[in-house]
Amino acid sequence: MSTPLLKVEGLNAFYGQAHILFDLQLEVGRGEVVALTGRNGAGKSTTLKALMGLLDGTQGRVAFDGCDIARLPSYKRARLGLGFVPEDRRVFTELSVVQNLETGRQPPRPGAPAWTPDALFALFPNLGAMPQRPGGQMSGGEQQMLTIARTLMGNPHLLLLDEPSEGVAPVIVEQMAAMIVKLKQAGMAVLLCEQNLHFARLVSDRAYQLDHGRIVREGGLG
Numbered sequence: 001m002s003t004p005l006l007k008v009e010g011l012n013a014f015y016g017q018a019h020i021l022f023d024l025q026l027e028v029g030r031g032e033v034v035a036l037t038g039r040n041g042a043g044k045s046t047t048l049k050a051l052m053g054l055l056d057g058t059q060g061r062v063a064f065d066g067c068d069i070a071r072l073p074s075y076k077r078a079r080l081g082l083g084f085v086p087e088d089r090r091v092f093t094e095l096s097v098v099q100n101l102e103t104g105r106q107p108p109r110p111g112a113p114a115w116t117p118d119a120l121f122a123l124f125p126n127l128g129a130m131p132q133r134p135g136g137q138m139s140g141g142e143q144q145m146l147t148i149a150r151t152l153m154g155n156p157h158l159l160l161l162d163e164p165s166e167g168v169a170p171v172i173v174e175q176m177a178a179m180i181v182k183l184k185q186a187g188m189a190v191l192l193c194e195q196n197l198h199f200a201r202l203v204s205d206r207a208y209q210l211d212h213g214r215i216v217r218e219g220g221l222g
């Protein structure tokens, strides 16, 4: 048995004095797409922020590719191949699509797919159709795709995706789902927060359901 790509044990997270996540246990295998579901305020985004090392006072064990990363600053986690797409999907509004992509470029990482703008344009045909468009002149869904593509330019081993379908037109949601399926085919592992169970079902191998900061269910989405 190989070690999972990500193995989290006893994860507790806080905002100041407020205890938000309670003893989470979860794993993501190599090449696996795993969904973290749960309603508003369940703790999905907090989980991703804690895994990225963005919160003070987080407790627990986080092993990434067999390395203990629980006490590393977030830039070191990124350097090890954790790619994070936060829910606020900020693009550089003055920069073109291609320039936005270039801001995410990192050296190739052994064992991870090596992305180029051309490879990403094949994955995101919408972006390929507007390489010179300024980020500020794109729809919300297109900006969402651009933030994902920009993160892929860092050649991550694991993509942490926060609600890619949120606030996005239905036709873009379908394209987003197709894109995640293709990412999986390219060997990417993804941990994805999602309230939209239809979307989660389309793309994920299995799921963990969060409620009030605890995992209350795990398994297939049926």
Ligand SMILES: Nc1ncnc2c1ncn2[C@@H]1O[C@H](COP(=O)(O)OP(=O)(O)OP(=O)(O)O)[C@@H](O)[C@H]1O
Pocket (backbone or CB within 6 Å): 015, 018, 020, 038, 039, 040, 041, 042, 043, 044, 045, 046, 047, 195
């Ligand atoms: N910066 C913050 N300071 C204090 N409390 C916060 C902060 N961000 C989130 N919370 C609280 O932490 C809990 C979990 O929030 P979180 O954003 O992780 O939920 P979520 O599952 O991502 O919800 P949503 O679906 O709305 O994005 C909620 O009770 C929320 O009010």
Ligand SMILES: [Mg+2]
Pocket (backbone or CB within 6 Å): 044, 045, 046, 087, 162, 163, 193
């Ligand atoms: Mg959230």
